[in-house]
Amino acid sequence: xxxxxxxxxxVEAINLALMxxxxxxxxxxxxxxxxxxxxxxxxxxxxxRETFGIKRVLDTPLAENMIAGxxxxxxxxxxxxxxxxxxxxxIFPTMEQLICHAARIRNRTRxxxxxxxxxxxxxxxxxxxxxHHSESTEALLSHIPGIRVVIPSSPARAYGLLLAAIRNPDxxxxxxxxxxxxxxxxxxxxxxxALPLDTCFTLREGKDITLVSWGAMIKETLEAAxxxxxxxxxxxxxxxxCMNPLDHDxxxxxxxxxxxxxxxxEAPKSxxxxxxxxxxxxxxxxxxxxxxxxxxxxxxxxxPYYKLEQQYMPNTADILAAVQTTLEFS
Amino acid sequence: MTQxxxxxxxxxxxxDEQGTPVAELPxxxxxxxxxxxxYRNMVLARQxxxxxIALQRTGQMxxxxxxxxxxxxDAVSGGLMLPEDVLVPYYRNHLLQIIRGAExxxxxxxxxxDERGNASSGYGxxxxxxxxxxxxxxxxxxxxxxxxxxxxxxxAVSFCGDGATSKGDFLEALNVAGAWQLPVVFFxxxxxxxxxxxxxxxxxxxxxxxxxxxxxIRSEQVDGNDVIAIHEAMADALKHARDGKGATMIEAIxxxxxxxxxxxxxxxxxxxxxxxxxxxxxxxxRLQNYLAAxxxxxxxxxxxxxxxxxxxxxxxxDTYLAMDTQPVESMFDYLYAEVPKALQEQRxxxxxxxxxxxxxxx
Numbered sequence: 001x002x003x004x005x006x007x008x009x010x011v012e013a014i015n016l017a018l019m020x021x022x023x024x025x026x027x028x029x030x031x032x033x034x035x036x037x038x039x040x041x042x043x044x045x046x047x048x049r050e051t052f053g054i055k056r057v058l059d060t061p062l063a064e065n066m067i068a069g070x071x072x073x074x075x076x077x078x079x080x081x082x083x084x085x086x087x088x089x090x091i092f093p094t095m096e097q098l099i100c101h102a103a104r105i106r107n108r109t110r111x112x113x114x115x116x117x118x119x120x121x122x123x124x125x126x127x128x129x130x131x132h133h134s135e136s137t138e139a140l141l142s143h144i145p146g147i148r149v150v151i152p153s154s155p156a157r158a159y160g161l162l163l164a165a166i167r168n169p170d171x172x173x174x175x176x177x178x179x180x181x182x183x184x185x186x187x188x189x190x191x192x193x194a195l196p197l198d199t200c201f202t203l204r205e206g207k208d209i210t211l212v213s214w215g216a217m218i219k220e221t222l223e224a225a226x227x228x229x230x231x232x233x234x235x236x237x238x239x240x241x242c243m244n245p246l247d248h249d250x251x252x253x254x255x256x257x258x259x260x261x262x263x264x265x266e267a268p269k270s271x272x273x274x275x276x277x278x279x280x281x282x283x284x285x286x287x288x289x290x291x292x293x294x295x296x297x298x299x300x301x302x303x304p305y306y307k308l309e310q311q312y313m314p315n316t317a318d319i320l321a322a323v324q325t326t327l328e329f330s
Numbered sequence: 331m332t333q334x335x336x337x338x339x340x341x342x343x344x345x346d347e348q349g350t351p352v353a354e355l356p357x358x359x360x361x362x363x364x365x366x367x368x369y370r371n372m373v374l375a376r377q378x379x380x381x382x383i384a385l386q387r388t389g390q391m392x393x394x395x396x397x398x399x400x401x402x403x404d405a406v407s408g409g410l411m412l413p414e415d416v417l418v419p420y421y422r423n424h425l426l427q428i429i430r431g432a433e434x435x436x437x438x439x440x441x442x443x444d445e446r447g448n449a450s451s452g453y454g455x456x457x458x459x460x461x462x463x464x465x466x467x468x469x470x471x472x473x474x475x476x477x478x479x480x481x482x483x484x485x486a487v488s489f490c491g492d493g494a495t496s497k498g499d500f501l502e503a504l505n506v507a508g509a510w511q512l513p514v515v516f517f518x519x520x521x522x523x524x525x526x527x528x529x530x531x532x533x534x535x536x537x538x539x540x541x542x543x544x545x546x547i548r549s550e551q552v553d554g555n556d557v558i559a560i561h562e563a564m565a566d567a568l569k570h571a572r573d574g575k576g577a578t579m580i581e582a583i584x585x586x587x588x589x590x591x592x593x594x595x596x597x598x599x600x601x602x603x604x605x606x607x608x609x610x611x612x613x614x615x616r617l618q619n620y621l622a623a624x625x626x627x628x629x630x631x632x633x634x635x636x637x638x639x640x641x642x643x644x645x646x647x648d649t650y651l652a653m654d655t656q657p658v659e660s661m662f663d664y665l666y667a668e669v670p671k672a673l674q675e676q677r678x679x680x681x682x683x684x685x686x687x688x689x690x691x692x
Binding site: 029055056058060061063065066068069070071072073074075076077078079081096097100101105106107108109110111112113114145146168169170198245246247248249 | 416418445446448449450451453455457458460461462465467468469470471472473474475476477479486498499502503505506509660664665666667670671672673
């Protein structure tokens, strides 16, 4: 931790957070495939091995399930493993370990053992990656009691939320929207300050409609809010940031103010986090609503290969169209 | 063509099926104390097993996996592991957990459906039971990695059955343990049956221990009904790990004398002749014969120990049966280090529902 301000992209902010926390806490251990000499396939762990040595930055054999199970064993011993799964499509082999053990060890032992691990994985579409590299399966993980699912939407958010994830005494899956890994740089002060988990961030206040999103789709959501501002429509923009446990209060109080809500995400529509948010609004804020909650999402299909991925993913025009429908509802 | 690899698996046995020495015994086996201690624990296990099954049959216990036939493995391992080592058990290591510090009450609570059975400080840093097969093998590698990173001379000891060796988790654990020379022992209780699937169709390899060779770790077979053989194999494996030389896989040839669990009926798939033959090799009688032949155990000692064990067990059973159920809020209170705000409302709702006349929707 240097307290210097760095103009960094999201992936550089992740590296900055790892570097900062490893200096502060020697129990933090990085592990995964290619994280050492290669610095990670996206370079999120670059220079860490040179700085902290081979006992703290471990290149593992190629087995994602093993990485998860190994991390659990390490975590119960008081280490804070931060494991990289190269792409979210490869996180599926880890699910048994995450569901059956990481999520349950504290509960199973009534607090005798705990499991403070972080699994980092790039996720989402938009970078012309091969099959199994572009899915947004945050809802699968969010459904598991005991697992936190955290998704940053900017370099500063990535820095602060990753520090919080590493310091958290329970397992956190930290999903990194790779489409915006290098989209833009932002000044981030390396001050070691974590952001709160389990809370949404209100990025923009407005009285006419609430736009709820997270990760890379925040980019299109803010673009839509900018465009609507030109039409004197003021959007409240909420970055969910933590999918589970979900901060209902921020969303519900915003909907109480605006009476209109659109949830925007890349993931398929059905049984997704957006469905959970919509259902909660229906349960708890129905009488505040002036229009039905709309969802702007990916299709309930397999994520297509890259030549069709832009067709799959929601865009700014889709959000504007949904806003129009919502505002015109009567 | 040149041969680039040739491996071998050795099999250790010191006592035959009647408890007669068939090889030169190690020096420690010429003294009665260690063997008597093993024997007492094995008798405890057998009595406890019988009691728990009786509790299950009378509706006072959940589904339970018997340890019948595995007593020698737990007794020896419990005798040799040091307190600072970490046990990563599978769901049949009840005796081993007790020897390492858990109360009989903890075992009763766990199989009786109460999470407090895993909570006792008597477990130290040991892992709770793992129900999904072989997943715990990987936890042991993580524990061993922590030991290695910190330079501690401790050993993680992981148990599983023969069926578990077919799973990726087990093979992945062997693989990383070999690649990183981790201080871990993988102990396979090859009791010949994975529920109804016999060893013969579990795996095409001649021994399960060969799987360790593929991972580059020392591997051997032992007679899992012979406490002296198990002692020698386990002591060597622990020393090997503690000396920084890496992992060992031990395949113990035993036999599951019980059903898989109390929910299983092994007569559906297993011939009685095979079971009868297995009883001729079982570990408790074998050790009793050896002790008696040396004048180290007699019928008076046997009866005195049986009486003592039964009193110990009954006292714990009485406590178990008198325990209050955990408060319903405990479902929420240990899920995370702190109850998240998003769960507080459900927690309150559960409290109301648990009250007399309460409703989920109040």
